[in-house]
Amino acid sequence: MTEPTRPVPGPPRPGPGPVPADPAAAAAAAGAAFADLDRRPVTEHVAVFEAEHARLQHELGTIDRL
Template sequence: MTEPSPSDAPGGAPAPADEASGDDRFAGLAERPVAEHVQAFEDEHERLKRELGTIDQL
């Protein structure tokens, strides 16, 4: 069995190239001050809300 490719996702659209992958979004977070963690998670939360807000358009 093979892993699904981005084109296998609903709508067939690949992930935008300008957005970091899930692993990259939090890369280096452990080395950053804890006070900066909040903003990193809030940014990701907002990104997810935007993405999931389009789910009805599929």
């Protein structure tokens, strides 16, 4: 029987990067995008979700700098 292989460690992770100026404000802005969604025409819903998706992609794209 062979012994299980151990994972090879990868390159070291970078140190902490810049912290968002105000994470609470960013969270509030994200929630505000959906606050009145129930009062908007359904035809506008896709644009709201696409804008939030783009915002999240941008934010997650900076996660390696943390």
